[in-house]
Amino acid sequence: MNGSDVLADAGRRLGAAEPRQALPDDLRLVPPALAAWAAAALALGAPGRWVVAGSVLCACTGLGLLAVSGVLARHAPRGRAGPAVPPGAEAASPVGDDPVGADSESSPVPAPASPGDRARRAGPAVPPAGPPRPAGSHRRRGPRLTAAAAALLCAAAGATVAGLHGADTRRGPVPGLAESYERVEAEVTVTSDARQTRPRVRGDHSTPVSLLLDAEVDQLTGPDGTVTRLRTPVLVMVAPGAAAARWQQLLPSTGLRISGRLTPPRHEAERVAAVLGTDADEPPRVIREPSLLQRVAGRLRSGLREATDGLDTDERALLPGLVVGDTSRVPPDLHDAFKATDLTHLLAVSGANLSILLFLLIGPPGTALRSERRGLAPRLGISLRMTALTGGAVALAFVIVCRPEPSVLRAAACGLITLLAIGTGRRRSLIPALAAAVLLLVLYDPWLARSYGFLLSVLATGALLTLAPRWSDALQRHGVPARLAEVLAAAGAAQAVCAPVVVVLASRVSLVAIPCNLLAEFAVAPATVLGFAALAVAPVSLPVAEVLAHVAGLPVGWIASVARTGAALPGAELDWPGG
Known part of the structure; x- marks a missing residue:
């Protein structure tokens, strides 16, 4: 393709039959x-x-x-850069000596001037005052x-x-009390769902499973009875006990009164100032109910869990995790299988979840401005402007249901990049949007700068925007069908850029990651759409939600089978030296 073709494609309207951004x-x-x-x-x-x-x-x-x-x-010089003309010299006309706009009737066909005439009229050459400056250097x-x-x-x-x-984070009495391992009484606000620790050692010597909750200390009563008002992030660790189920049901924004011992965090420069350890022998002492939004989100999440109660073990565990990131039911052996096949990104809330919903609403990128628009929006008679507003509302609801945590905000930002692509059909606008999202998220929550999950998400998104289209074109030139080439290129590009980070994080290399991701990719979209449908219908009609969950169990079961089969293959992963 030559330069004129590139400019022609770039200037073509997006409503054309085959718009391209070259x-x-x-x-x-x-x-x-x-x-x-x-x-x-x-x-x-x-x-x-x-x-x-x-x-x-x-x-x-x-x-x-x-x-x-x-x-x-x-x-900087104004106008177009060109050769300098000495003072008093006149630029020669390209045809003859007639100036522009001169009367051409007296000389219909002017005779071209000879080189000698042009030299005499231009006058003596004026030598340059210094070395010539490259044209446009200021620009x-x-x-x-x-x-x-x-x-x-x-x-x-x-x-x-x-x-x-x-x-x-380091301000206030909490870090000092944690260094002394003091017992305190604190009023805290829960900022995350409860999650279970996963012991690294199995068998008789395994450590008991504890519950972890992120929280902010609002009021602290020290060992000497001093009461301090503050806002310091801590990690609440709940030891196993009889009331563990009550602790697992706590919603973010719930206020608690906790008695326990403060200990320093495991690593420096962490998001939390201390670890507040308590036990689950007694139920949590709630002093403030969660907010309305969190109660609505909690009701939707619990409705999805109820709708999946009749499924098999793997499907019951995976469907809430695939839809809203709820991994409370995932057994350790299934989690290990997902790690061995590099499918753990399916258990975390990612931009792919929101992208699938937006794709269903608006259609493929590049068709939003065409007369033959695709997706549900044109079939429902929704205008383009209302479609964009509806997509924004879907993104907001996604953040509320999946909790406004850093990982969810990162997923929403990546999903909104896809919304921009679907709305404009311009691939060139995606990389600036990704860079802007990274910049805003880092300034909003600088702890993301040290998050492996944030790094993997940005790398995977960047690979899909830069490497995947080029690899897909190369595969198609070698005779691979277009759809298969896109899937192969997406899986290969994401794995290629994320593999070095996974090696550092997990000290291993998965040899079955690409084929397992390819086999699981075809089931992700139907499972996600059906899972979100069950999530939305459950508060209104639980039987209908159960039917949708059973249908979604088929692709979810396929994903679980791919993970377990891939992890059981000989040499599925290789250990890598740590450190």
Whole structure:
């Protein structure tokens, strides 16, 4: 394809029969996003004075580069760059010596001037005052300086936000009391669902399963009776006991009064200031009921669990996890099988869940602005503007039901990138949207900068936007059908960029990850759609929700079979040296 074809394709309207975006990817927002990400990750574990010094240095340097860029822009030559004309010299006309607009009747066919005549009329050559300056040098240096300034300013912002969050976590009496292992009484607000620990050792020497809840301490009563009002994040660890089921039913935003012992977190620069250990022999002491939104979300999630009670063990465990990330029923052996086949991303809330719903509503990317729109929206008579608003409402409901935790916010951001693609049909807008989402999420919650889940999500999304289309085109050129090429390229690209991170995280390499992901991919969409349908119908009609859950159990059972079969293959995974 030559240059004219590229420009023709790029200028074609999206409503055309076969719209294409042939322009190169827009990567201008990528360096600022990466700079903020790296600065936040470094600042979370650095001393405060170094964070302040680094932030000030980056900000001052960035502002200086902006000033220089402004000076270059003011002194840049106006108009199109061309050869310099000496003073007093006149540019020769391309045909003859007649000026533009001269009367051509007296000379219908002007005679071309000879080289000697043109030289005499132009006058003596004026030597240049110095070495020739490349044309457009100001235009090239200005944007480069602006891009560098934007990256430095975003790095300063990321370091500043991370430093403030880290200082807020270490502020107050909780870290000091945790270093002394003191017993306290605290009023806390639950900020997550209860989750079970997974012991690394099995058999007679395995540790008992405990419950973990994220919470914020609102009021602390120390060993000497001192009462302090504060907002400090802690991790509540509930030892096994008779009332464990009551602790598992707690919803986020619930207020509790807890008596227990504070201990330091396992690693430095963590999101929590301490671990508050208690036991489940007594039921939790609730001092404040959860909010209305969390009660609605909890009712929807419990309705989905009730609808799946009649399914087999694997289906009953996997369907809530696939739909809303509820893995409370997943047994350890099934979880290990998903880890061995690199299918654990199906058990966590991801942007794929929301993308499937938006795809069902709007249709494939690139068709939203066509007269032959696809999806449910045109069949229901919904206009394009109302379709976009409906997609936003679906994303908001997704966040509420799946909890507004960092992983869910990350999934919503990645899903909204897909919404942008479906609404505009422009592939070039996806990478800037991904970079903007990374930048905003890191500034909102800098702890994501050190999250393996966040890194894997961004890498997988970036691979699907950059590598997968190119690999799919290469496969199609070699005779692979289009749909199969897209699936193969997506699975291969995501696995290629995520494998190094998984090796560092889990100290292993899965040799069956790509075929298992390919086999499971075909069942994810129907299971997700049917699972969300059961989730929505359960509060209204539980029998209908049970029917939908039984139908969804077929693709979910296939996914479980793929995981167990792949994990049982000889040499399914190889150990990798840790450290």
